[in-house]
Amino acid sequence: MNLTGTTALVTGATRGIGRELTRQLVAGGARVVAVGRDRDHLTSLAAEHGDLVHAWPVDLADPAAVDTFVRDVAERHPDISVVINNAGVQTLTDFFADDPTALRPVLRREIAVNLDAVVALATGLLPHLRRHPSAAIVTITSGLALAPKRSAPVYCATKAAVRTFSRALRYQCQDSAPHVRVIDAVMPLVDTDMTLGRGSGKISAADAAAAVIAGIRRDSDEIHIGKVRLLRTLMRLSPRLAYRVLRNS
Template sequence: MRNKSITFDGANVVLTGATRGIGKALCGQLIAEGATVAAIARDEAHLRALQDELGERVIPFPGDLSRSGDRRQMIDDVIQRFDRLDGLINNAGIQTEMSFVGESPADREMQWTQDIAINLEAPIHLVSGLVPAMRGSTTPFVVNVTSGLAIAPKAAAPVYCATKAGLRSFTKALRYQSQSSWHDLLVVDVIIPLVDTDMTRGRGKAKISPEHAAAAILSGLRAGKEEIWVAKAKFLPWLHRLAPRMTERILR
């Protein structure tokens, strides 16, 4: 049987999108609990600033998650740096609002390819490359951050919604595999509501703070939860079961 809870003291955790929003909050809270964080982000200067702020247990790994070559290099560098990995948190994401009935095809292609690469290809690539390095851990875990929009999409960001739905499905299938072949591996889907970050600036109301979101994620991990529904997202499964059309109207 796999372990029912996760502890972070002494853990080596890979975290994407580590310099902003939820990722930065997660990094700070993990460090405070005794973890060492392999911090992945595109901007090397921001990673160095994060290390200056939080200390030497932040290990920076700069690279562009939308590029497969960068991802391969980061995977190799992380594996060489750590003799054991305990966790992977795929937090990085991008949401581009786009229309498929109004803009030129060239504009759309640049937008949707980056959304797919960062939101879906990168988590799958990192799982493929890094999970084998968790075999030495007693409490290995994978966290994929999805969204309520994986369940009911919004009109303005169709590709983002599709990538989160795809990541949610991938996460569930990965969990099935772990339940069959590696019971100790905890595979977690985090369903997040609207959080006050750079990505959501100017969108929506009643946002929660990145610190609130990060604390909820780590609390769910400590409890060994396979799905972590954060804040208002907790009501989504219930509402969608009872009134799916209402859910779609709300999120649309």
Template sequence: MQLSGKTALVTGGTDGIGAQLIRQLRDKGVTVITSGRNPERCAATRADGFEVIEADLGTPQGVAALIAAVAGRTIDILVNNAGTSADHDFRNQDLPDLPTADAGIFLNLNAPIHLITALMPTLRSRPEAMIVNVTSGLAIAPRAGGPVYCATKAALRSYTQALRRQLRGSNIHVLEALPPVVETKMTAGRDNRKMPAAECARQFVAAMERNADEANVGLVKLLQVVHSISPKLARSVLIRF
């Protein structure tokens, strides 16, 4: 895709990978609209010259507010980047916070589906359009410590693959971006080797420019190779974590 001159809606652009992504897209000549739920981070992103819509996409009301805010706007690219790792682990003694888990499920899975549905008419109207769904390497093989997160990302991966088939031959290209563990607030405290968010975003943008079906970033490339040879081996490696 030729990015210059396009308008993109990028969810979760006030922090982490999204914060790097909106800046790199702007550098490519893209007009960026983004969303966030933290007032301070939203204000800081606005101060950097971005249009920011404050909305909690972990709730139906937040998704509806974002859809209403962009109604009638010309949008060429939708990037469903916002996500959370809110989870539970029954190996610990405390019972999980189910409302928090429910909000995580809505944010990671329901919100992208709602946004795609709402924006489909405007995307169809553009000469060239793109949907980017950010999943995870854990959509391929889960880890024991993140059952809810892994389940939502696996579900979004499945949805993305089916959506790509539906839109085959149309003006809308569907890209799945699969990051590894990235250096963000969400992964703070983990001992894993982490990729800088700026490099992850750079690889996303490169995949958009070449109309790739998947952006397998960092160690996810190796995971894909292992999974193609032996899905059982890939699962056995990651499930321990």
């Protein structure tokens, strides 16, 4: 897929991988509709790139706001042909130590951002995307979708759900709209605000974004980035060992 001259929608565009995706897409000749919750960060991002980035504040945890966005964005930006569902929330959770009543709204918000918004954007914009001669829906998942860690069960579950959703949606597109690619970009541990202070052997957000963009250009169905390639092999050879390795990561 040639990204030069295209318009891409990127969620979670103001930080980490999303910000790097925006920078690298613009550097490669694309325009970006940048979606985020923080208006100040969006304004800063747009100012950095001029009219090549259009900032659109949306709280992806609010289903009504997402529905309004889906309804309006294709009308205001009919040239969007790539949707990158990058936004994500991870809540470290101990169901034995934490107050379950206090956790419930937090975890529902996590599910809304990580799963519900992804499904709403992918399916809501599909009728628009299929009108383009070449289009892509990209979901950013995680190696934790293959083997979960104990400290973030809901995050791992939503990433596994998005991975399965992407595969099933890919089947439908292959049958009914083969020019719309559905791509799952599976991340290792990336150096972002989400992973601050934990883990080792992280890759940079810039390298993660570059791998995603390269995979889109190759028309890959799945993009296994960094150590995820090793994890994928380990899951085939010894799932029990893979689960043990990731359990306390």
